[in-house]
Structures are given as C-alpha cells and as structure tokens.
Amino acid sequence: MWDAIWVDLSAATLAEPGGVGFVDEAAIAVEGEKIAWVGPASALPAAPHQLARTVHRCGGRLATPAFVDCHTHLIFGGDRALDFALRAEGASYAEIAAAGGGIRSTVAQTRGLSEEELVRAALPRARALLADGIATIEVKSGYGLDVGTELKMLRAAHRLGRELDVEVVPTLLALHALPPEFARDRAGWISTVIHELLPEVARKRLATAVDVFCENIAFTVAECGKVLQAARDHGLAVKVHADQLSAFGAAELAAEYGALSADHLEYTGDRGIAALAKSGSVAVLLPVAFVVIGETRKPPVEGLRAAGVPLAIATDCNPGTSPCTSLTLSMALARAEFGLTATEALRGATIEAARALGLEDSRGTLEVGRRADFCLWNLRHPREFGYWLGYSGLEATVRGGRVRSAEAR
Amino acid sequence: MWDAIWVDLSAATLAEPGGVGFVDEAAIAVEGEKIAWVGPASALPAAPHQLARTVHRCGGRLATPAFVDCHTHLIFGGDRALDFALRAEGASYAEIAAAGGGIRSTVAQTRGLSEEELVRAALPRARALLADGIATIEVKSGYGLDVGTELKMLRAAHRLGRELDVEVVPTLLALHALPPEFARDRAGWISTVIHELLPEVARKRLATAVDVFCENIAFTVAECGKVLQAARDHGLAVKVHADQLSAFGAAELAAEYGALSADHLEYTGDRGIAALAKSGSVAVLLPVAFVVIGETRKPPVEGLRAAGVPLAIATDCNPGTSPCTSLTLSMALARAEFGLTATEALRGATIEAARALGLEDSRGTLEVGRRADFCLWNLRHPREFGYWLGYSGLEATVRGGRVRSAEAR
Numbered sequence A, B: 001m002w003d004a005i006w007v008d009l010s011a012a013t014l015a016e017p018g019g020v021g022f023v024d025e026a027a028i029a030v031e032g033e034k035i036a037w038v039g040p041a042s043a044l045p046a047a048p049h050q051l052a053r054t055v056h057r058c059g060g061r062l063a064t065p066a067f068v069d070c071h072t073h074l075i076f077g078g079d080r081a082l083d084f085a086l087r088a089e090g091a092s093y094a095e096i097a098a099a100g101g102g103i104r105s106t107v108a109q110t111r112g113l114s115e116e117e118l119v120r121a122a123l124p125r126a127r128a129l130l131a132d133g134i135a136t137i138e139v140k141s142g143y144g145l146d147v148g149t150e151l152k153m154l155r156a157a158h159r160l161g162r163e164l165d166v167e168v169v170p171t172l173l174a175l176h177a178l179p180p181e182f183a184r185d186r187a188g189w190i191s192t193v194i195h196e197l198l199p200e201v202a203r204k205r206l207a208t209a210v211d212v213f214c215e216n217i218a219f220t221v222a223e224c225g226k227v228l229q230a231a232r233d234h235g236l237a238v239k240v241h242a243d244q245l246s247a248f249g250a251a252e253l254a255a256e257y258g259a260l261s262a263d264h265l266e267y268t269g270d271r272g273i274a275a276l277a278k279s280g281s282v283a284v285l286l287p288v289a290f291v292v293i294g295e296t297r298k299p300p301v302e303g304l305r306a307a308g309v310p311l312a313i314a315t316d317c318n319p320g321t322s323p324c325t326s327l328t329l330s331m332a333l334a335r336a337e338f339g340l341t342a343t344e345a346l347r348g349a350t351i352e353a354a355r356a357l358g359l360e361d362s363r364g365t366l367e368v369g370r371r372a373d374f375c376l377w378n379l380r381h382p383r384e385f386g387y388w389l390g391y392s393g394l395e396a397t398v399r400g401g402r403v404r405s406a407e408a409r
Helices: A081-088 A093-098 A103-112 A115-130 A147-164 A186-203 A221-233 A250-256 A270-279 A287-292 A301-307 A327-338 A342-349 A351-356 B081-088 B093-098 B103-112 B115-130 B147-164 B186-203 B221-233 B250-256 B270-279 B287-292 B301-307 B327-338 B342-348 B351-356
Strands: A002-012 A022-031 A034-040 A052-065 A067-069 A134-140 A167-175 A209-214 A237-242 A261-264 A282-285 A311-313 A374-377 A394-399 A402-405 B002-012 B022-031 B034-040 B052-065 B067-069 B134-140 B167-175 B209-214 B237-242 B261-264 B282-285 B311-313 B374-377 B394-399 B402-405
Touching: A002 A034, A022 A052, A067 A342, A067 A351, A081 A093, A081 B342, A103 A147, A115 A134, A115 A147, A134 A147, A134 A351, A134 A394, A147 A167, A147 A186, A167 A186, A167 A221, A186 A221, A209 A221, A209 A250, A221 A237, A221 A250, A237 A250, A250 A261, A250 A270, A270 A301, A282 A351, A287 A327, A287 B327, A301 A311, A311 A327, A311 A342, A311 A351, A327 A342, A327 B287, A342 A351, A342 B081, B002 B034, B022 B052, B067 B351, B081 B093, B103 B147, B115 B134, B115 B147, B134 B147, B134 B394, B147 B167, B147 B186, B167 B186, B167 B221, B186 B221, B209 B221, B209 B250, B221 B237, B221 B250, B237 B250, B250 B261, B250 B270, B270 B301, B282 B351, B287 B327, B301 B311, B311 B327, B311 B342, B311 B351, B327 B342, B342 B351
Parallel strands: A002 A052, A067 A134, A134 A167, A167 A209, A209 A237, A237 A261, A261 A282, A282 A311, B002 B052, B067 B134, B134 B167, B167 B209, B209 B237, B237 B261, B261 B282, B282 B311
Antiparallel strands: A002 A022, A022 A034, A052 A374, A374 A394, A394 A402, B002 B022, B022 B034, B052 B374, B374 B394, B394 B402
8 A cells, every 4th residue: 555645636747758748637656755656547556545545635736746956056155136236337247256256255255154054044045945846956065165165065055955854966066266265376276176175075975966167257178177077086977067158168078078967058059069969968057047147148949959958947046146046937037038848948847957967767757666756736737837937836845755835935 | 002013123114215215223113004103223212112012023134115016917817828838939929919819818718707716816826926025916907808807807806905905906907908899890999998897997996097008919099098088087097008019109198198107118218208207107117028028128217217207116917928926026127137226126116116006105115104014024135125036035024014924925
C-alpha cells in the first residue's frame, strides 16, 4: 500500500521529450520520498482508498513537477537599491562596477555578516521563492572573494536548506570579481582559488559545482579555463556565466569543459551555440537581469532552439542585476522578452533546470522513482505558466512526499 | 485616548510635495478608521501606552500609506493564455483583435458567468493584489459590451470589495470595444451607452467614473467625446485609455474633459503633455502592458515630469495585455523600463494613484484625518520600492484602522 495518492487532478508530467506530457485525468502516488505511481487515473489498478493510506482529492487542480531555480545568488549582505538609484541617473552596470561600487559594496557587507546573519538575511527571499512552487534552489557563493567568506557563504547555503527543509544545491562561484586585495595581482587570486579555495570546498563537499564569470569586466577565458580545469580535477561539475555583456567566447569555453550549463548568453554567436549543442550543456536564460540592466541584445533563442540546446530559466536572484525572487515572473519575462513558448517556459523551470544542475534523473519530471516533489496549481492549463505576472496560482507544494501548503511570499 | 498606536518604525508619509516625506523614528496613531496622529515619535505628548489602548511595536519596520491600484480590469471570465500562445507565433495585439479573437473571447466568457461566478473568478487575483499592500482597487467594467453585463460587472466589483473588506472603486468602461451586435452600427452602440447604460449606472450609483478606450482599434476622439460629455452631464468623473498604440489625440481629449487621469500614453506628444499639465489630469503608466505587448515606444516620462504632470503606476490587471496582479512588480518595471525614480515609483502607487481616482484627500498619504490605510514593510529604505521584483517585503496591512497580516499571494 502506498503512503498517499493524489487524485482528481490534471498533470503536466514533463516526461515527454520537448513537451509537457499532459494527462487530463491523472493520479500520483507516493511512497516515502519518491513517486511510486503516476499516470491516467483510469489505469489505476484499484480504487484510490484501496491503494494508499491517504487519499488527497485535488478538485481538478493542475499538477506539475516542483520547480527548480537553477541559478541564484540568494546569500548576500545588504542590498543595492542605492546603485539602482545611481543607474537611474545614467550610470551603466559596467561603470558602477569599474567605479568600485556595485559588487564591491555587496562583498563588504557579506564579509561583515556571520553565517547566521547571512541565513537570516536570505530567509525572506528564500520564502518568497518557495511561494512560486520551488523545491530545489541552486545557491552560489561569490560575494566573499576571500577563502573564509566563500566557505562561510557555502555553509550558509547548506544551513538555509536545512532551515527551510528544501533542497539547496550550493555552487562555488570561484571567479566572480577580483578581490580588492588582489587588485594588482590577478594571478595571485587565480592561484588562491586553485590551490586553497577549491581543494577545501571539494574536501568538505561544500559544493557540487564550480562557476566562473567569464566577461570583459570579470575574468578572461584563459583565467576561467584554469579554474574550470582545477574544478574538474577535483571531480566537481562546472558552470559558466557566459557572454552576458559581450561576445567573449565564454559559451565555447563552457562547452570545452563540458559545463552543466552556460548562463545568460545574450551575446553568444553561432560558434558558441554549436559548441553548446555538442557538449550537451544547458542554456540558462536570465530574463530579469536582461530587463534590469536595460540590455537590448537578446540571447539567440532561435539558434539555440534550432541546435537542440536545452533551455532553462532561472531568477538569477542577486542584489546587483536581478533582485528577483519569483521564478514564475522569470518565466513570464522569458516569454514576453525572449519569445519562449509556454512549453519551453514550463520545461525551463522543471526538467531543463534540473538538467542544468545535473539532477535530471531525480527531479524535474513526474515519473516513478523520481523525488516526490510536485505542485498543485489553481490553473486550468499548462499554457498559463508564463502568462500571469505576479500571480502564481500555487495551491500547495509537495516536497519529498510531504505536503506543504502554499508558503506566503 | 486613541484606539491604537504604532511605534518603533520609520515612515514614508508621502505628505511632502514631490517627495516621500521620510521620518526616521516615527509613530502613527489611529482613532476609528482614521489617522489621529503621525509624526516623529519624539514629538509624542506622552508615552505610547498612555496615549492609546493598543500599542504595536514594529521592530524598525518601514511604514507607508497602503497602496492604491488605480487601473485594473480585475473582473473577467476565462483567461487569454491561448492568445499569448498565438502572439508567440507572431500575431500582433491589433491582429488578434481584428481577427475577432482577443477581447471578444473575454466578452463571451464574461457574459456567460453569473455575478457570483465573476466574483469567484476574480477573488484569487484580488487576493494576490492585496498581498502587495493594496487597500484601494479601481475595477473597470468593459467586458460586457451590453447593458446587462456591464451592470453585472459593476455589481460584481462592489461585491468583491465587500467580500474582501477592501475599498473597490468601480469605473464604467463605457467604450472598450464595439459589441459584435453593433458591428455595423457604431452610432447605435454610442447611443445605447449614452441613453441607457450611463443613466442606469448613474442612477444606481454603480460607478464614480466613466472610462473610454480612445484608439485606432477602438473608438474615435469624436465618439469618446460624446460619451465623456454624457458622463459629465450625469456628474460622473472621467478617465481615458489614451495613446497606447498610436498618437491619437487622446491625451488632449482627456484634458479637454478634465479627466481624473489619462492612462498608458506611450504615443502622447508635446501637445498632449501640455494639455494634461493644464487640466491637472494624472498620467497613469502601465508598464506591464508595455512589456507584454512588446511595445518599444515608451511614454514621454521626461516630458510629463518636466511639465509637472503627476505620474501614477497601476497593474492594468487584465487578461489580454497585462495578466498582472502585482503593483510592486509594476513599480519595478516602471523604474526599469520607463526610468522612474524610486520616489516617483512610491508616489505613483500611493498619493498620485489616489489622485487618479479623485481620492487624494482621503488616501495615499499618512496625515491626520486620512483613512488609516497603511502598510508595514520588511524593508530598510523607501528606495527599495521598485528595486525588488517578485518580493514585496510586506509584513502587514492596516485597512481602516484594522490590522491584517500579510495576505498570501
């Protein structure tokens, strides 16, 4: 007998290549933390109450896999509302960064908070994320820019997951900005990352992947390549912030190192697309950052689509370019700004986002054996995802087989 | 002795021309449904517990007037997610409308629902709005396009307000689209509006204002002028959907009839700006619709600002061009897309939005004698409004002197 069964619902299982796998009259059964049965209710071998100890009747709600936010910088001190005021007066993102404002102010505030304080600061943001039906959140470090603070951020990310009883996937953002202490010694910081930070993160299993910001205002392809190689030598997966502000060859770099994902991609060209297609990396689109920084160049969605590169969508929650805690909003902007279809938006927040974290075998679809992470929505049809803005329709999230009512934003 | 006092908070009172009226250590006292005292806590005549029966200590939260959403089409049947899928394939808003899709499908579904069903359909959207700290919601009719359904929509709007115990301000959107029944008799519909619909709405006090959609795909300046004149003859205020898709002279029309507001304004030129400045009408900016329809022409914010036209921001919640239930998101997009300052964004959701409804003497500021509608936010500074996307920081709303905890989205 199963632990529980959910009936009287429709489902988008996502268990269909390129589609949403819609089942009109569906049932989902759970045993422990995993899905034990899913399919058309008419195919159930007996009446629901004969099959499971608990029967949840869902009043025609729509079920989907719980969402995965595969790119966030959720842990940070302070905010950058003042930068935004400056930008409204005409300063560019690059100018604010070059002037020593921007990320450096976040670094100073992040260094100044304890692990406990970092978790407290992130909790309201994380709760807001959960209110959109998220069960898995990637959280990057990268505002420490010294070994101790980077480790502190990763520990805070783990702790955030425990406090909320949600899956947090921590990523070491090893190269984000040059630490002020290394302003005249770029090679020194690269060496510190490779010889001190990375080994410690790997040894303590504080992260499963390593990310780098490969961009003209950040780190070169050569610098990033060294760190990605070191990450791979430690058995860690890799990701790349690629071609956000310029055509920098970063997508090609991501592909060369077999990255789980290349993220942003506004300036990626045909060679980058071809490389990503070959490497099987996921293209993670971050439309809120696109809107916030006033970018006009859009990522090459048609080219990526034609090449068969999987498309994921994430919030990029961060204080400088995407102070956003809503994945459904990101989905809506991916549709409105980048022309993604409703199907691509839903896949981009579920199975493709899971793939961007290397978790596509355990998350992102409703299939037997996958984690019982799913949502019930007050929506009529999957095409409503990315249609509403600011309205999620979330009724409840089931994480690891346990029902959570919709968490307040 | 006052009923209650809120202390240990900062406040943006908005009681300062052009500014936010920030008070660092503030107190707010309430008597009945109104504000009885507001100012620096140091100016209180005695200790809080000697002044009020209930003392609320707010842990340093930020208080603002509760928000006013001054332009919504919250009552409607169905959704238009299918239109959005069509638009993703290349159809324009005007093309969908010309093809008989678009608004006509919403009209058919709205006509098909009872008053009770319309309220049920709108409730989740309205609750989502409230989760952003809103205490006053304008709701337009306009999806009936026959006398009976227009009246039903207005009754549903009133009822929605009663069910949620929130102030709903109903507006008769008298000219929105030509009813299919009058496809070959434009003058017949104008006449029906003037001689049947408007008198009935005025007699039953179902709306306080009349709105018209003055646009090349909707109604001409001359047609709208006739209806606005009739509205004024009945003692009703007027509003205009103006220059959203083309330079149509609609802002000038709004000014000519002393409209409370002219809304959208993407294509308004210098003459329209000058006219609005002279008439004292509010410019209501609707950035979500701008983003959703992929508009590239931005409203003339600099010109409006220079001319001293008050700027308000609203969700424009509607199924066809702005399926949005978040005013804080609208504020963020007004900043990101239109270049509004943080101060303008906060004013645009409070005092200027109240002004767009003719309610600036009772709402939109924290001043003695105003309605005790205010919010407490987990934010450090007013400039965080329109900085976060998808995160409101709302802790509690006080409406009419009564505390409501943050309503779930």
